[in-house]
Amino acid sequence: MNWLSQTIAVTAVTLRSISQRLGSSIVAIIGIAGVVIVFTAVLSIAEGFRKAMQGTGDPQTVIVLRSGSDTEMTSGVGGEEARLIAETPGIEQGPDGAHASPELFVIVGHPLKRSGTDANVPLRGVTPAALAVRPTLKIVEGRMFQPGTNEIVVGKAASRQFERLTVGTDVRWGDSSWKVVGVFDAQGSVAESEIWCDAKVLQPAYRRGNSYQSVYVRLASVDGFQAFKDALTTNPRLQITAIREPDYFSQQSEILQTVIRSIGFGIAFLMAIGAIFGALNTMYSAVASRTREIATLRALGFGSSPVVVSVLVEAVLLSLIGGIIGGGLAWIAFDGYQTATMNWQSFSQVAFAFAVTPALLSLGLLFAVVMGFIGGLFPAIRAARLPVVTALRQL
Amino acid sequence: MKFLPIVWRNLMRRKIRTFFTVMTILVAFVLFGVLMAIRAAFSYGVEVAGADRLMTIHKVSIIQPLPQSYFQRIRTTEGVKEVTYSNWFGGYFQDTRNTIQSMAVDPESWMNMYPEFELPADQKSTWYKDRTGAVVGADLAKRFGWKVGDRIPIISPIYRKPDGSPWEFTIDGIYNSTKQGVDKTQFFFHHDYLDETFRGTGFMSGMVGWYIVKVADPSTADQLAKRIDAMFANSQAETKTATEKSFVSDFAKQIGDIGSIMMAITGIVMFFILFVAGNAMAQSVRERVNELGVLKTLGFGDGRILSLVLLESCTIAIVGGGIGLLLAWAAITMGGDPTGGLLPIFHLPPRDLILGTALVLILGVGTGLLPAMQASRLKIVDALRRN
Numbered sequence: 001m002n003w004l005s006q007t008i009a010v011t012a013v014t015l016r017s018i019s020q021r022l023g024s025s026i027v028a029i030i031g032i033a034g035v036v037i038v039f040t041a042v043l044s045i046a047e048g049f050r051k052a053m054q055g056t057g058d059p060q061t062v063i064v065l066r067s068g069s070d071t072e073m074t075s076g077v078g079g080e081e082a083r084l085i086a087e088t089p090g091i092e093q094g095p096d097g098a099h100a101s102p103e104l105f106v107i108v109g110h111p112l113k114r115s116g117t118d119a120n121v122p123l124r125g126v127t128p129a130a131l132a133v134r135p136t137l138k139i140v141e142g143r144m145f146q147p148g149t150n151e152i153v154v155g156k157a158a159s160r161q162f163e164r165l166t167v168g169t170d171v172r173w174g175d176s177s178w179k180v181v182g183v184f185d186a187q188g189s190v191a192e193s194e195i196w197c198d199a200k201v202l203q204p205a206y207r208r209g210n211s212y213q214s215v216y217v218r219l220a221s222v223d224g225f226q227a228f229k230d231a232l233t234t235n236p237r238l239q240i241t242a243i244r245e246p247d248y249f250s251q252q253s254e255i256l257q258t259v260i261r262s263i264g265f266g267i268a269f270l271m272a273i274g275a276i277f278g279a280l281n282t283m284y285s286a287v288a289s290r291t292r293e294i295a296t297l298r299a300l301g302f303g304s305s306p307v308v309v310s311v312l313v314e315a316v317l318l319s320l321i322g323g324i325i326g327g328g329l330a331w332i333a334f335d336g337y338q339t340a341t342m343n344w345q346s347f348s349q350v351a352f353a354f355a356v357t358p359a360l361l362s363l364g365l366l367f368a369v370v371m372g373f374i375g376g377l378f379p380a381i382r383a384a385r386l387p388v389v390t391a392l393r394q395l
Numbered sequence: 396m397k398f399l400p401i402v403w404r405n406l407m408r409r410k411i412r413t414f415f416t417v418m419t420i421l422v423a424f425v426l427f428g429v430l431m432a433i434r435a436a437f438s439y440g441v442e443v444a445g446a447d448r449l450m451t452i453h454k455v456s457i458i459q460p461l462p463q464s465y466f467q468r469i470r471t472t473e474g475v476k477e478v479t480y481s482n483w484f485g486g487y488f489q490d491t492r493n494t495i496q497s498m499a500v501d502p503e504s505w506m507n508m509y510p511e512f513e514l515p516a517d518q519k520s521t522w523y524k525d526r527t528g529a530v531v532g533a534d535l536a537k538r539f540g541w542k543v544g545d546r547i548p549i550i551s552p553i554y555r556k557p558d559g560s561p562w563e564f565t566i567d568g569i570y571n572s573t574k575q576g577v578d579k580t581q582f583f584f585h586h587d588y589l590d591e592t593f594r595g596t597g598f599m600s601g602m603v604g605w606y607i608v609k610v611a612d613p614s615t616a617d618q619l620a621k622r623i624d625a626m627f628a629n630s631q632a633e634t635k636t637a638t639e640k641s642f643v644s645d646f647a648k649q650i651g652d653i654g655s656i657m658m659a660i661t662g663i664v665m666f667f668i669l670f671v672a673g674n675a676m677a678q679s680v681r682e683r684v685n686e687l688g689v690l691k692t693l694g695f696g697d698g699r700i701l702s703l704v705l706l707e708s709c710t711i712a713i714v715g716g717g718i719g720l721l722l723a724w725a726a727i728t729m730g731g732d733p734t735g736g737l738l739p740i741f742h743l744p745p746r747d748l749i750l751g752t753a754l755v756l757i758l759g760v761g762t763g764l765l766p767a768m769q770a771s772r773l774k775i776v777d778a779l780r781r782n
Contacts, residue, residue: 024674281415
């Protein structure tokens with residue numbers, strides 16, 4: 001009898017005997033499923049946040065900030081600078097001129113629906129070119145604001161998360177009053193967490209003179225970024241930095257991602273240790289309850305390595321089942337779960353949905369298999385080392 | 396007590412299983428400790444926020460500045476014991492990733508306002524006199540290896556010096572705190588230094604970020620808050636005043652569901668791990684049913700059998716849970732923030748340690764109770780027959 005057929009035979013016997021040890025096997029499965037649920041759930045927060053931040057981040061769109069600033073919050077671009085930026089070659093041209101939109105970014109305190117307490121909403125002052133710069137953004141309810149008036153349009157997510165941000169409502173921030181006239185959709189990107197108004201109205205309200213904080217630019221072609229950036233940075237009258245939208249957003253999500261990832265992996269690691277101990281317990285008792293059976297097999301001439309393999313296969317199989325159950329439950333329970341948190345870089349609310357991605361699910365399964373393998377290895381070795389004679393004599 | 400040897404022998408009959416069960420529980424409680432610390436971190440020190448302190452910010456949002464002239468007006472308001480102000484500087488050290496919680500403050504009134512920032516008297520007096528001096532938290536000093544007397548260049552994207560050079564600060568003091576939950580990663584310097592640099596430019600000169608007010612009588616805090624806001628109503632910069640505690644808790648709420656998600660996870664984790672551990676314990680009782688029958692034959696009463704089994708499960712829970720909580724506490728206290736500076740307040744509140752201890756006992760009784768009751772209710776004949 002060759003090794004392979006021995007292994008297959010012993011494994012088949014082992015797997016068939018699982019039904020007699022159903023209780024402890026289910027415990028191992030549940031333990032591992034629990035780890036995979038938590039692992040997948042925590043990382044789906046980080047994943048969902050990243051997705052929202054990158055969202056429709058378009059490589060053809062460039063954000064121009066004051067050099068040394070890495071967020072719009074801390075940036076400042078003068079009116080004259082904004083004009084010079086718009087004149088730089090490489091920008092897409094439309095019937096109304098260059099697709100460059102100088103914008104203001106401030107935050108206002110507004111009550112959140114979920115807690116009733118004030119949270120920061122980003123209020124963005126935009127110019128007519130803003131829509132040309134963001135081709136995916138669409139008004140889905142009401143209409144765009146009239147330039148020069150105290151009208152605002154709100155992002156879908158902001159409208160959902162905050163109180164009274166619906167079409168036709170009046171809201172007051174400080175001494176100015178605004179009217180909501182529209183709701184916009186930006187394909188799930190971070191812009192949906194914002195409120196927009198006319199930059200020219202916002203400037204005096206915040207005593208910003210003729211200055212802005214950033215300029216959003218749509219390039220004539222995706223490949224034109226380097227040339228555009230060089231043209232800007234070599235212009236002696238400008239002290240600014242340009243960054244592609246996807247890069248900007250991934251940089252914006254860095255802090256929260258680091259927090260969630262380090263917490264998530266830390267928790268998952270500790271849980272895995274706990275689950276491995278659980279699996280070890282199950283597999284040791286599985287081996288213990290089959291002592292005589294294994295010894296009989298050995299006495300019949302089966303080698304020790306097929307026994308090792310059979311125990312490992314059982315452990316990995318159980319953990320695989322646990323992994324599939326855990327991943328499935330996490331996917332059902334958490335995928336698409338809508339929530340919002342604070343973006344540390346802009347101190348304002350950003351809405352996002354948990355995302356249980358296929359990559360995350362595979363990672364969870366891999367994690368489960370590793371736990372099962374470690375949990376099965378030592379009991380397997382023990383099974384292989386059983387002294388045949390004493391084992392047969394054992395009750 | 397005389398039954399301890401028998402409990403001990405029972406635990407040792409399957410050393411490996413006892414060991415793994417103890418380890419599983421140990422890991423569960425380490426996890427419990429860490430998650431509680433994370434929850435505390437996400438609440439941003441709401442426990443230590445002073446109930447006798449009010450914060451006054453611009454009505455629209457905290458990023459809008461308030462005139463410095465409000466200082467005198469608030470100070471002379473009835474019921475105000477102390478007032479100070481602060482300005483978010485947003486500086487970073489060397490790399491934009493190293494953002495520091497840096498604040499321009501009025502040193503004397505600031506230190507009076509926050510007695511929890513403990514600073515040696517000589518360092519305090521040096522700092523008061525040194526216009527370009529700064530005081531930093533012990534954790535921050537440790538992170539960058541700063542010592543008293545060091546010259547530190549800090550760049551702020553918000554406040555650029557007219558010549559574009561970095562701001563230079565001398566570390567005059569390093570504050571610490573014996574109180575748990577106090578943020579020791581902050582950086583304070585003279586507001587005057589900032590203000591003088593921008594004087595006459597029209598940018599932020601004569602302006603501060605927010606005011607902190609100490610109330611003479613905390614029970615009148617709400618009325619005082621209303622009085623302050625009424626004082627500046629219909630002015631250029633209207634204010635919003637509330638207790639420091641409510642600001643901190645509002646801020647924590649902005650982080651949102653993350654905190655409650657952590658709690659949900661703790662629940663799931665504890666449930667699963669304890670399920671695994673509880674099952675192992677129950678199993679070890681089931682295996683010994685006929686032994687228990689023998690004990691009963693020897694004259695052990697139902698109550699005694701019950702307490703024997705419970706004693707066993709509690710021993711496992713207390714050893715595993717106790718060591719676990721201890722390890723968690725040690726790791727959190729010595730290791731500190733796992734994210735490298737993003738969660739400034741990272742500690743295990745004593746309240747959660749007590750909760751953990753209670754959970755250990757509940758676990759011991761909970762996992763032992765069912766098998767213990769089954770064991771105590773056994774009929775001798777059935778027990779002896781079962782194998």
